[in-house]
Structure formats: C-alpha cells, structure tokens
Amino acid sequence: MRIGIVCYPTFGGSGVVATELGLELSKKGHEIHFITYNQPVRLELLSSNVHFHEVHVPEYPLFHYQPYELALSSKLVDMVKLHDIEVLHVHYAIPHAYAAYMAQKMLQEEGIYVPFVTTLHGTDITLVGSHPFYKTAVTFSINKSDAVTSVSQSLKDDTLRLFNITNEIDVVPNFIDMDKHKKDFTDCQRAMMANENEVIITHISNFREVKQIPDVINIFNTVQKVLPAKLMMVGEGPEREAAEELCATLGIEDKVVFFGNSNEIDKILCFSDLFLLPSTTESFGLAALEAMASGVPVISSNTGGIPEVNKHGVSGFLSDVNDIEDMSKNAIHILENSERLKLFKASAKLEASKFDIHSIVPVYEDIYKRTTSKCLNL
DSSP states (O other): OEEEEEOOOSSSHHHHHHHHHHHHHHHTTOEEEEEESSOOTTOOOOBTTEEEEEOOOOOOTTOSSOOHHHHHHHHHHHHHHHHTOOEEEEESIIIIIHHHHHHHHHHHTTTOOOOEEEEEOSHHHHTTTTSTTTHHHHHHHHHHSSEEEESSHHHHHHHHHHSOOOSOOEEOOOOBOGGGGOOOOOHHHHTTTSOTTOEEEEEESOOOGGGOHHHHHHHHHHHHTTSOEEEEEEOOSTTHHHHHHHHHHHTOGGGEEEEESOSOHHHHHHTOSEEEEOOSOOSSOHHHHHHHHTTOOEEEEOOTTGGGTSOBTTTEEEEOTTOHHHHHHHHHHHHSOHHHHHHHHHHHHHHHGGGBHHHHHHHHHHHHHHHHHHHHTO
C-alpha cells in the first residue's frame, strides 16, 4: 500500500511511534510518505520505500499565528495526487486529523476519496483536546475519521468520557522493536557513567511539569543515601533548570548527569539498573516500555495507561502519584539485592516482548485494509 503518515517530528512519544511504524511498514513492502514540517528525529535513513515531504508555512505579517493546518491540508492534497497515496495515518487529533479531513473534502471535489486513520496519543485528548476552545473541533475530527485508534484502554476511556464520540475506537498499544534492544555494549563503556559499585538510575522525558521531575530527584536522593548510585537525566524541557537547582540544594549534583536530548538512549538504558517514571499521568508510558525492553525494571505511578505496561511486582512497582516514600522503598527493594535485581530485569524484558513491533504492526495493516475496502464500497 501507499501510506501517508502525519506526525510531530520531535523526540516526543507520538513522533517516535509514528516513525518506527512507518519504517517497519516500509520493510514489509509498503510505500511510506512522511508529511510534516521537519524530518522526524528517528527517520535517519530514507529509501526507495520511505519518503519525506516537508510542509512549508509561509510567513505573512497579516497572520498573528501562521496557519499550519491550512498549509498541511494543502500539502496532503498535493501529495495524495502526486504519489497516489491510498490511506492517510495521522497521529494526534489536533491539528492533524482536522487537516486530514479538510484534505479529504478537497480531494473529493476532484473525484478522489482517501480515507484517514487517526491515532490518539494522549495530550491531544487529555490536555489540548479537552480545552473548551478546541473540544468541538477535536470531537468533530475524531467522529469524521474513517478509523480511530488509541494507544491504551485508559486513553480510550478518557476519550469517551471527555467527548461525545460516535465513532468506534480500536485500542492498539504502542510498541517496541525488541531486536533493537539487544545489548552489544561492553562493561568498560558502563564505567564512563558510573563506578563499578554504583547502581545506575535513569529518567527520560520532555521535562514537563506532568513528569514530576522533583519526585524523580527526591526518590533518587533517598536511594543514594542507602546505596551508591548515579542518576541519568535524559531530555530537555521547562523543568530542567529547576531540577539542576534542586540537585545543588540537596548536594547531589555530582551524582546526577543531565544529558539533554540524546541519540544514545539505547546505550544509556543498556547500562541502567532502574527506571523512574512518577508522572501525574501518562496515556501509555512509552519511555517505561523502552526501558523494560532493555531489561530495566520500572518504578512508576499507577496512573493512566502505565499499569497496562508496567506490571506491579513483575516488571517493577506501581505507587500513587507523589508517593515518594513508597516509590523510594520499592526502588531500594529491587536494587539492594543483586539476585532480586537480576530477576526483575529478566521479567521486565519478558513483559516488554508482549509489545513487540512485529505483533502490533499487522494490526495497523488490518485497519488500513479494512478502512480502504470500506471506502471502495461507498
């Protein structure tokens, strides 16, 4: 099939999922067209089956805010006609599903019908979409989609609770390529991050308030008082500066490394012993899944879709949001005994394998086939 994929080309989970999905589909012989304003960060190699089309948004003084939805919908029309794209898969309801619907209507005027599949990822529903300014447009876009998927049952439930949805929503979880998480790094490289007797604790996020960065640091601070430890903080965002100041206040700045955005996440996770994700909410918890795929147990909150990924007492532990004491206790429980840590590492990897990309992508293929065949019968 010829598939157009629309996503945010950033380090965020939705962009990563969309890119990995497109690359895997291309390996299966599908022709993939990424349509967005920048080349996705995980899209390192273009090929005969993978193409990138940049959406340009001209600067006009007339507009206080440049009309990206208009530029995107126009680009979608042009790319569908030029490359004979059979189905569009848009990630995020706003603005992508809205733009896809407008493109669909413009194409219909020329006798072309292209269905579009909308995947809901989280903040497009729970944060942006539920705002009164956008709620009507989000509801409209979801209901007008030819197929809708959600990355977790929790997010589906939130969508049905927050919006008047008449469309069916299929739960298709996020995924991981287990083949990419095979350890091939040496122990001597681990020594660059920590001493031999130190455990390595890691957190990866966009450092927004919802990620509870102070909780990450306070949990680590409790752990390092009991066990020799280092904390690896990976990512960029508005909470980073405050996090560095908190480390200095606690006197642990020499035990915490701030990497910023990194393309070596696999290597960092390979040497990690524990992953912290105490978020206020997560629609799925892709960072936790990536950690588990590398054999890293997870200490997390029990909110949103996280319990669908991190199994309590198996791949790690779940605690109430902001329960730093319980999270710290659970972290120490895993780390203080080497045999127990080894068992949790193996269990985390086994749980992650249930979300392997080779099991999930065929589900999307079936949705594409179902959607296009349905449209042919209209």
